[in-house]
Amino acid sequence: MRQNHSGGTATTKPDPRNHPAYSIAEASRYVRISPATLRSWVVGRPYPTTKGVRHFPAVLKPARREPLALSFSNLVEAHVLLSLRTEHGIPLDAVRKALAYAERSLSIEQLLLREELCWDGGRLFLDQYGKLINLSASGQLAIRRVFEAHLKRVEWDRLRFPMRLYPFVFGDGGEARPVLIDPAISFGRPVVRDAFISTRVIASRIDAGEGVDDVARDYEVPREAIENAVLYERAA
Numbered sequence: 001m002r003q004n005h006s007g008g009t010a011t012t013k014p015d016p017r018n019h020p021a022y023s024i025a026e027a028s029r030y031v032r033i034s035p036a037t038l039r040s041w042v043v044g045r046p047y048p049t050t051k052g053v054r055h056f057p058a059v060l061k062p063a064r065r066e067p068l069a070l071s072f073s074n075l076v077e078a079h080v081l082l083s084l085r086t087e088h089g090i091p092l093d094a095v096r097k098a099l100a101y102a103e104r105s106l107s108i109e110q111l112l113l114r115e116e117l118c119w120d121g122g123r124l125f126l127d128q129y130g131k132l133i134n135l136s137a138s139g140q141l142a143i144r145r146v147f148e149a150h151l152k153r154v155e156w157d158r159l160r161f162p163m164r165l166y167p168f169v170f171g172d173g174g175e176a177r178p179v180l181i182d183p184a185i186s187f188g189r190p191v192v193r194d195a196f197i198s199t200r201v202i203a204s205r206i207d208a209g210e211g212v213d214d215v216a217r218d219y220e221v222p223r224e225a226i227e228n229a230v231l232y233e234r235a236a
């Protein structure tokens with residue numbers, strides 16, 4: 001809270017990036033993660049052992065627990081965590097320890113949201129946490145390249161926090177960024193970058209029988225933009 005010039009009280013506008021906006025199903029579609037995997041990342045999961053059932057703790061903190069909902073910031077965290085988990089199989093326990101180390105020893109909270117992670121393709125993460133992750137030199141080189149590909153999909157603001165995410169589109173080769181997610185545009189739902197038109201709306205029009213060229217003319221975008229929107233929605 002802060003005082004305004006008339007003597008009243010004004011509230012600080014909440015950051016839309018941290019607003020609970022996505023269900024597990026939505027978020028998993030947008031960043032290409034199975035719902036079960038994403039749920040385990042944000043709420044943990046039970047697993048059997050010889051001594052009974054134990055609970056695997058969560059790695060990410062959801063924007064809201066009851067009912068469960070994720071924020072744009074959570075999407076970015078999941079997007080980055082995906083590069084660690086699925087590309088090279090780094091154990092979640094190692095990631096959890098690394099994040100705790102960053103907060104405790106480097107005073108960096110929520111490292112997966114910080115632009116510091118981008119320095120030299122994730123060198124900060126790899127150099128500081130190499131012992132925890134236990135990667136070989138060749139493994140570190142490989143995962144640095146994966147980091148680079150994922151982190152190029154995040155756009156940062158002047159305070160060095162994520163403001164836009166460009167999710168991967170099937171077949172885009174990792175370089176093009178035709179679809180974006182911005183919490184300030186279309187309530188944080190995926191849109192075509194060239195025209196800020198919902199990818200779901202475009203796919204719905206194509207499914208209804210409209211031609212790609214006709215839809216492209218309506219929105220004044222290249223045909224490729226319409227095709228990328230459809231590819232993104234169908235691959236999600």
